[in-house]
Amino acid sequence: MxxxxxxxxxxxxxxxxxxxxxxxxxxxxxxxxxxxxxxxxxxxxxxxxxxxxxxxxxxxxxxxxxxxxxxxxxxxxxxxxxxxxxxxxxxxxxxxxxxxxxxxxxxxxxxxxxxxxxxxxxxxxxxxxxNCSTIQLMVALSPLRSIGLEHVTVSTYQAVSGMGQKAIDALKREVENGDTEGTLFPVASGTNHYPMAFNVLPQCDVFVEDGYTKEEMKLVNESRKILELKELRVSPTAVRVPVVYGHSESVSVRLNRPVTAAEVRSILAEAPGVVVVDDPLRGLYPHPLMAVGTGDTYVGRIRRDLFDDRTIWMFVVADNLLKGxxxxxxxxxxxxxxx
Amino acid sequence: MxxxxxxxxxxxxxxxxxxxxxxxxxxxxxxxxxxxxxxxxxxxxxxxxxxxxxxxxxxxxxxxxxxxxxxxxxxxxxxxxxxxxxxxxxxxxxxxxxxxxxxxxxxxxxxxxxxxxxxxxxxxxxxxxxNCSTIQLMVALSPLRSIGLEHVTVSTYQAVSGMGQKAIDALKREVENGDTEGTLFPVASGTNHYPMAFNVLPQCDVFVEDGYTKEEMKLVNESRKILELKELRVSPTAVRVPVVYGHSESVSVRLNRPVTAAEVRSILAEAPGVVVVDDPLRGLYPHPLMAVGTGDTYVGRIRRDLFDDRTIWMFVVADNLLKGxxxxxxxxxxxxxxx
The missing domain is CATH 3.40.50.720 (NAD(P)-binding Rossmann-like Domain)
Incomplete structure (x- = not known):
């Protein structure tokens, strides 16, 4: 063009x-x-x-x-x-x-x-x-393709703004007025509605098959297409939390060979679009309010699984309306x- | 006595x-x-x-x-x-x-x-x-010992009341007055403090070793002692969310043989202290406000991993001040x- x-x-x-x-x-x-x-x-x-x-x-x-x-x-x-x-x-x-x-x-x-x-x-x-939850996962996982991705698990902590402006307004009403009679959460089309303020709902988007939601299947199918890894195993759980902006993800990734947290940290530190924030003893790790208003994906809590030297855990956060x-x-x- | x-x-x-x-x-x-x-x-x-x-x-x-x-x-x-x-x-x-x-x-x-x-x-x-987060995990996992527990992963969504009355008061102040200058979250002894309202903090209790928190190591060590399985592998991530009462956990459990979600559902339905709430197409699954004020552990979103027929995922919720x-x-x- x-x-x-x-x-x-x-x-x-x-x-x-x-x-x-x-x-x-x-x-x-x-x-x-x-x-x-x-x-x-x-x-x-x-x-x-x-x-x-x-x-x-x-x-x-x-x-x-x-x-x-x-x-x-x-x-x-x-x-x-x-x-x-x-x-x-x-x-x-x-x-x-x-x-x-x-x-x-x-x-x-x-x-x-x-x-x-x-x-x-x-x-x-x-x-x-x-999809928003896929994008930030891809930014954090793609740099590790050089080691070889075997299995990814992800449990999300998703902000209500992923459901649009009306969900932002609804959460604010619930928090300010205690008005929890809304019919928006978890999905407007659902038969049951629950309060979102001070609550956690393990449903994002509608259920599609075998107990999984559309949001969860997007994490599987979109990841495979973007990474060009048709067989990649992604085990997803998508959960809505009372946050306005910023999705978080608790992610494990099993790689094709043993790695240290330091190696993963150093690969991610060089990766485009990634900001590594990972100094837990100084209280430094990603959280949604850190990401709001930015186009970066924040990764921290990078640590090896306690029992498997090929598996790394990390916490991945981005502004779902911006990078997402x-x-x-x-x-x-x-x-x-x-x- | x-x-x-x-x-x-x-x-x-x-x-x-x-x-x-x-x-x-x-x-x-x-x-x-x-x-x-x-x-x-x-x-x-x-x-x-x-x-x-x-x-x-x-x-x-x-x-x-x-x-x-x-x-x-x-x-x-x-x-x-x-x-x-x-x-x-x-x-x-x-x-x-x-x-x-x-x-x-x-x-x-x-x-x-x-x-x-x-x-x-x-x-x-x-x-x-x-510990609160361990108790509800035990109630949900123990019935599956009959099949044989191989590996458990858990990402938590923990309520602030786990930090006591002062944390409940602090979250309310943050939400009502936008007062986010508190020095309580994630832990009072920390060098950095963050808002908890409309935020998610991947830290419960202090960090102890190799990038894990004390709360996370409790999930490992207490589970082994309670279940009398000294070698049980538990991979923990403990996260605080802006919820007042009720801890949630996204749990996977790899068992010693292939199982179906239906088999696990039926074992858990008979288990003491467990309430299975698991009809996602009708919008039924556990969430914190469902558990508040009760002594039960609610389990739902029971489904088989998409790729491993020995692994079951579930969402486990309990009132952290009561059952916890x-x-x-x-x-x-x-x-x-x-x-």
């Missing part, structure tokens, strides 16, 4: 939690935007957002919205992506889609720029942004452009 | 979060109390508590406090236990100690009544109550008495 005087960028779902973060990230990373189009459903049209100090008025998405667009960042849910991505591509845009709609589709690259930037080149108009969504999407866009 | 017209019971640390729960539990389980002595440090003396509708005035602990006491429930920290337990035993009391002081001492039984009630009989005056402390202590006391 050649640089003229910048690129025309559309953001579909601009008023959502991730959409707003996309605008912020384009600005923070000084993406060469010639023209910005903030798009959303008709009911959000007319809302005003800010980009580089200027007001941007949200337009209702239509086929005309994508005329002349170079890059379209989508974050408006899978149904919207399935409807609008082909139309945007037809108009000549490259769509970077944050929904799950195309992630496992053959021929659609699923990209974490620190991990598989080469995959982006093979796109046919659509590039998928992985908007930041990663803008990084993908940067792979497509020249400055 | 023979029943006369009931037993004289002392509670040391009666004004603390666990101490208060001990009084409530004695009442709820209708423990045959002839006389109740609420004991604490001199600075808490004179406080008034309620037991069976009557006011109990807290006394400063002294040697005289244990005269004629049959059973002394201790929950005032390890230092206090080391000082006062021998004196109470000398006066003829059996001490059930909720601190870590004697848990790993040879000759001191470490008891979860559903798991190793026989061990209590061999006491020499002191019986130790295990006061309730278990009173259950131990019940092993000693006749009604």
């Amino acid at each position: 050649s640089y003229k005087d910048g690129y025309t960028v559309a953001v579909l779902g601009a008023t959502g939690a991730v959409g707003r973060a996309m605008l912020e990230t384009l600005e923070r990373r000084d993406f060469p935007v010639r023209e910005l189009r903030a798009l959303a459903s008709p009911k959000s049209a007319g809302q005003q957002l800010t980009y580089k100090g200027e007001t941007v008025t949200v337009e209702a998405v239509s086929e005309a919205s994508f005329k002349g667009v170079d890059i379209a960042l989508f974050s408006a849910g899978a149904t919207t992506s399935l409807e609008w991505a082909p139309k945007a591509v037809e108009q000549g845009a490259v769509v970077i889609d944050n929904s799950s709609a195309y992630r496992m589709t053959d021929g659609v690259p699923l990209v974490v720029p620190e991990v598989n930037p080469h995959a982006a080149k093979a796109h046919k108009g659509i590039i998928a942004n992985p 969504a908007a930041w990663n999407a803008v990084q993908i866009a940067e792979l497509l452009i020249t400055r | 023979s029943y006369k017209d009931g037993y004289t019971v002392a509670v040391l640390g009666a004004t603390g979060a666990v101490g208060r729960a001990m009084l409530e539990t004695l009442e709820r389980r209708d423990f045959p109390v002839r006389e109740l002595r609420a004991l604490a440090s001199p600075k808490s003396a004179g406080q008034q508590l309620t037991y069976k509708g009557e006011t109990v005035t807290v006394e400063a602990v002294s040697e005289a406090s244990f005269k004629g006491v049959d059973i002394a429930l201790f929950s005032a920290g390890a230092t206090t236990s080391l000082e006062w337990a021998p004196k109470a035993v000398e006066q003829g009391a059996v001490v059930i100690d909720n601190s870590s002081a004697y848990r790993m001492t040879d000759g001191v039984p470490l008891v979860v009544p559903e798991v190793n009630p026989h061990a209590a009989k061999a006491h020499k005056g002191i019986i130790a109550n295990p 402390a006061a309730w278990n202590a009173v259950q131990i006391a019940e092993l000693l008495i006749t009604r």
Whole structure:
């Protein structure tokens, strides 16, 4: 994609939690935007957002919205992506889609720029942004591929912002007013709803098969596609906690040979997108509030399993709206452009 | 211990979060109390508590406090236990100690009544109550000993009440006033302190060795002693979450032969102290608010590992102040008495 005087960028779902973060990230990373189009459903049209100090008025998405667009960042849910991505591509845009709609589709690259930037080149108009909990896991695991990944286990501590702005608002209401009669957690479509304030819910997204949730199966299937390891074993447990921003993951990884924590720490310290914070005796390790507002993945509590010299445990934290969504999407866009 | 017209019971640390729960539990389980002595440090003396509708005035602990006491429930920290337990035993009391002081001492039984009630009989005056996160893990794992336990992994989601009443108050202050300048989390003795509200801290108790915390090593060492499996492999990660009451654990257990989730579910459904809540398609699984106020251990999300037919994953929840402390202590006391 050649640089003229910048690129025309559309953001579909601009008023959502991730959409707003996309605008912020384009600005923070000084993406060469010639023209910005903030798009959303008709009911959000007319809302005003800010980009580089200027007001941007949200337009209702239509086929005309994508005329002349170079890059379209989508974050408006899978149904919207399935409807609008082909139309945007037809108009000549490259769509970077944050929904799950195309992630496992053959021929659609699923990209974490620190991990598989080469995959982006093979796109046919659509590039998928992985799920939030997968992205940070990939940034932390990919550098260890040189040793050989045998088995990964992950238990997550996921922030409510992964469910969008309405979940952020709902948690705040629960905490402030004790209003726990909401019908949003764990999922709006569920038959049972539970309080999220001061609670932990071992369900993210809906259940799909054999007792696993869709979120858990994303950790398995997306990891395999991104790492290009079709047989990789990932054992997932996805859990929602009363945190607003920032996903945490308790991860074990069994490698193909014995390793020390020091070796893993030194590999990760050199890895792109990783910040090692690991000095427990000084009280230093990652936690969600440390990651908020950044595009990095924080790794700490790096230690060898007490009994298996091939297994390393670590605690992996990132801002789920940034590295887990908007930041990663803008990084993908940067792979497509020249400055 | 023979029943006369009931037993004289002392509670040391009666004004603390666990101490208060001990009084409530004695009442709820209708423990045959002839006389109740609420004991604490001199600075808490004179406080008034309620037991069976009557006011109990807290006394400063002294040697005289244990005269004629049959059973002394201790929950005032390890230092206090080391000082006062021998004196109470000398006066003829059996001490059930909720601190870590004697848990790993040879000759001191470490008891979860559903798991190793026989061990209590061999006491020499002191019986130790295990750590909160260990107790609920034991209740869920013990029934699977019949298949053979090979390797356990556990990532915890621990409530702040495990750190006592002051931590409950501190979390409420943080949430209500945004006051996150406290110096309590993760541990008061630490060099760094972090907010707990809307955050996750991968540290419970202090770090001891090779990157593990004392809380994590308790999960290893106490489990081995209670289950009488000296070689059991337990791989622990202990994490604090902004929950007031109720610890959760994401647990995997590798067994000695292939099993199905249905087999494990049916074993656990028959197990003492376990409530299986496991119908994910109907949105049913354990979560902390479900367990609060009860003495049971809730197990759900029971499912086979996606790749290993010998490994089962489950989510284990209990009220850390009750089953994790006061309730278990009173259950131990019940092993000693006749009604």
